[in-house]
Amino acid sequence: MKKLIRSFGFAFKGFKYAFATQQNFRIHVFAAILASAAGWWLNISANEWQWVILCIMLMLVTEMLNTAIETLTDLVSPDYNKLAGHVKDVSAGAVLLVAIFSLVTGGIIFIPKIITLINAA
Numbered sequence: 001m002k003k004l005i006r007s008f009g010f011a012f013k014g015f016k017y018a019f020a021t022q023q024n025f026r027i028h029v030f031a032a033i034l035a036s037a038a039g040w041w042l043n044i045s046a047n048e049w050q051w052v053i054l055c056i057m058l059m060l061v062t063e064m065l066n067t068a069i070e071t072l073t074d075l076v077s078p079d080y081n082k083l084a085g086h087v088k089d090v091s092a093g094a095v096l097l098v099a100i101f102s103l104v105t106g107g108i109i110f111i112p113k114i115i116t117l118i119n120a121a
């Protein structure tokens with residue numbers, strides 16, 4: 001049990017490290033809060049919440065994995081190395097793909113509701 005609590009502590013430390021050092025991670029946390037507030041305000045369905053939560057989690061998880069990969073790359077290859085560059089670029093590409101997926105999903109869910117709201121005003 002003590003070991004399990006310690007593991008949670010390390011995981012939380014990792015979250016704190018990503019939040020403190022990565023501006024992009026802080027932006028994603030802010031975007032997650034905004035999307036949740038919009039979901040609540042626009043009264044989205046349970047199914048739509050599942051998509052929004054999936055996007056938020058995918059975004060945060062990939063950003064944290066990207067941070068881990070960047071940190072490890074800097075540790076292993078502090079000097080310029082073509083392969084180190086590829087590792088970081090591929091990792092950043094993964095984050096970009098999830099960001100595109102999240103934007104498209106958010107658009108599909110929120111834009112029609114916002115248009116309906118504007119038309120009703």
Ligand SMILES: Nc1ncnc2c1ncn2[C@@H]1O[C@H](COP(=O)(O)OP(=O)(O)OP(=O)(O)O)[C@@H](O)[C@H]1O
Pocket residue numbers: 022023024070077078079080081082084085086088089092
């Ligand atoms: N050691 C290296 N060798 C070769 N190219 C590198 C190296 N470090 C960084 N690069 C190149 O510079 C780009 C930016 O790297 P950097 O570490 O600044 O990442 P970042 O995406 O700006 O991350 P951060 O979130 O820390 O600002 C990489 O995607 C890669 O193309």
